[in-house]
Amino acid sequence: MADDFSAPRIVSRHGLLGAQISSYRGWTGRYSFTFVADVLALIGPATTPFVPSVILTLWFAATVWCVAGLHSFAARLSWSRVILFAAFLILATLETAPNVVQSLYWQTAALTHVTPFIPVSLYVGLISRVVSKTHNAFWYRLNVLIAGTVTFIAGGFSDAYAVMQSCAFVVCLITMETLGVADFKRRIRPFLIAGLVGSVFALMIVAAAPGNNIRQSYFPNRLGIWTILGRTLWYSAGFIAKLMLTHPFVCLASLLLPFLIVMRDVTQVRAAAWDRRLYIGLLLITPAIVLLLIMSCTALGLYAMSVMLPERARILLSFVFVCGTLLWSRAAGEYWASKLVKSSPKFRQNISFVATLSLLLLTVFPLNSFFSILSLRDEARVYAADWDRQDSLLKTAKQNGVIDIEVPQIGDFQSRIGKGSSDLHLRTDPTFWINRVTANYYELGSVRASESVSASR
Numbered sequence: 001m002a003d004d005f006s007a008p009r010i011v012s013r014h015g016l017l018g019a020q021i022s023s024y025r026g027w028t029g030r031y032s033f034t035f036v037a038d039v040l041a042l043i044g045p046a047t048t049p050f051v052p053s054v055i056l057t058l059w060f061a062a063t064v065w066c067v068a069g070l071h072s073f074a075a076r077l078s079w080s081r082v083i084l085f086a087a088f089l090i091l092a093t094l095e096t097a098p099n100v101v102q103s104l105y106w107q108t109a110a111l112t113h114v115t116p117f118i119p120v121s122l123y124v125g126l127i128s129r130v131v132s133k134t135h136n137a138f139w140y141r142l143n144v145l146i147a148g149t150v151t152f153i154a155g156g157f158s159d160a161y162a163v164m165q166s167c168a169f170v171v172c173l174i175t176m177e178t179l180g181v182a183d184f185k186r187r188i189r190p191f192l193i194a195g196l197v198g199s200v201f202a203l204m205i206v207a208a209a210p211g212n213n214i215r216q217s218y219f220p221n222r223l224g225i226w227t228i229l230g231r232t233l234w235y236s237a238g239f240i241a242k243l244m245l246t247h248p249f250v251c252l253a254s255l256l257l258p259f260l261i262v263m264r265d266v267t268q269v270r271a272a273a274w275d276r277r278l279y280i281g282l283l284l285i286t287p288a289i290v291l292l293l294i295m296s297c298t299a300l301g302l303y304a305m306s307v308m309l310p311e312r313a314r315i316l317l318s319f320v321f322v323c324g325t326l327l328w329s330r331a332a333g334e335y336w337a338s339k340l341v342k343s344s345p346k347f348r349q350n351i352s353f354v355a356t357l358s359l360l361l362l363t364v365f366p367l368n369s370f371f372s373i374l375s376l377r378d379e380a381r382v383y384a385a386d387w388d389r390q391d392s393l394l395k396t397a398k399q400n401g402v403i404d405i406e407v408p409q410i411g412d413f414q415s416r417i418g419k420g421s422s423d424l425h426l427r428t429d430p431t432f433w434i435n436r437v438t439a440n441y442y443e444l445g446s447v448r449a450s451e452s453v454s455a456s457r
Helices: 002-026 031-043 045-071 079-096 100-105 107-114 117-132 137-155 159-179 182-207 211-216 225-246 248-264 276-305 311-339 345-362 364-374 377-399 433-441
Strands: 404-409 446-453
Touching: 002 031, 002 107, 002 211, 002 433, 031 045, 031 107, 031 137, 045 079, 045 100, 045 107, 045 117, 079 100, 079 248, 079 311, 079 364, 100 107, 100 311, 107 311, 117 137, 117 182, 137 159, 137 182, 159 182, 159 276, 159 311, 211 276, 225 248, 225 276, 225 311, 248 311, 248 345, 248 364, 276 311, 345 364, 377 404, 433 446
Parallel strands: 404 446
Antiparallel strands: none
């Protein structure tokens, strides 16, 4: 809340370019996030209700482009499967996010932690198409440049994402050199190197921001290197364990969906689709890679704040987990499909039938999620009305020349709709930092909330 109110004041005071400089020097090096947030601030607060749906739409479109590019390696492109995988990846990421309300519906957090999924999806889709086809030298070099630019932009949204992205490129390069065939390595290597360069430059710019020292001053208890390493492993393993325990159906669906689709087509398999060394290697190293990437994000949080990443930022970890699980499931499916090549046609037909039936059963999970979200509409609209009423009172106070104002208490609306605790509301103490930033936004002397929750409840 305070972050959302800060951006408009900075832009109105310094202008769009000056706001970039002010934020970089005084608070954060996330240059891509700062630019987008300040552009929205210039347009005005009317953009806020549309940000989640715009981000979701762009993320879905980019993911469709990404999955379609990966399917271009196959002989035939199936758009139904492309849309299925794109939708499921987004659904599973949002379902397993520890605090989806703050990660997606809070504008500042959404721009920081969800928006990077859009350029990274575009990056994967781009290199999939270029690597799978032959291009002339000019277009090939241009695409390499675009690939590096996209990762540079993505890294500017979040320092945690920039660290994770850089580690991912290092891991991809090592994996590719170990498991890839010679022709594939020759084609993809320039794009991975370009992506790594763009990501490292982004990380350097984000890390070098003078504003980082100001932010870190709010977390004075710095941890030692061995403490950070120990807690990183513990918190990362704990995150994965908690995710699997609290979202068993999502994890099960992630493990089964690609596997079942491969099994559904087992009657058409005539030979192994992948090199045997590739899918065995992926089965062995993918869990370790997922843990390593999650640890890279966790370690940054411990270094910068001495605590685990805030819940809103852990959607990055959910994204890594879901992507890794889907990849592992596909590798497992290809492995077993290669084992079933020599089995009888009747046995493979039975396997295909069971896989098809299981895929139909998996639709129960997203339908349940859909109706669960719809059930929150009416109550959420009540809280939205309370926010609008509070906004109207603060604007009226400014117009009437009132300096100090008390508004009805909204309270922690997020926990009341079953979506975790939240601190995005005004307090009774006018000196609380959210109260102070809110008063600054409305150009008031002080703002405080009443002791009791709004009577409209």
